[in-house]
Amino acid sequence: MDCIFCAIIVGAAEASFVHQDDDVVAFMDLNPVTPGHLLVIPRRHAVGLADLDEAAGAAVWRVAHRLGRVVRHDGVNLFLADGVAAGQEVFHVHLHVVPRYKGDGFKLVVKPGRPTRAELDAMAESIRDALG
């Protein structure tokens, strides 16, 4: 089986589960960014948002929301990487739930600089058009 998360779902690879239902499973990340780092995944294989059924996405969110409340320490991040450019390394869509601790040092590095309102408006218009 070439998808490690599908292997986890069928019991062919080990995982430390915190939740399992008909649509979603959640387990401990093998290389936690912080203690308590979880992954929430749909049972049905999807690579990313493009092939993820909206109901499955909502089911993933529901479980991540609940788990986020449970593992939140000083804060919590919910994070999804779709595509290599976004940092995706496992190509079975997953939502990270990362408890945050003051001073834990985890951060996204953001390029400084702010677009103009006209640029934001133009971008908003093209996204609205794409939404249909």
Ligand code: AMP
């Ligand atoms: P991403 O970069 O968003 O694709 O994240 C993939 C995540 O999956 C990383 O945080 C890895 O530590 C985690 N991971 C990879 N293989 C396993 C595994 N067998 N069990 C649990 N977590 C895993």
Ligand code: ZN
């Ligand atoms: Zn899979």
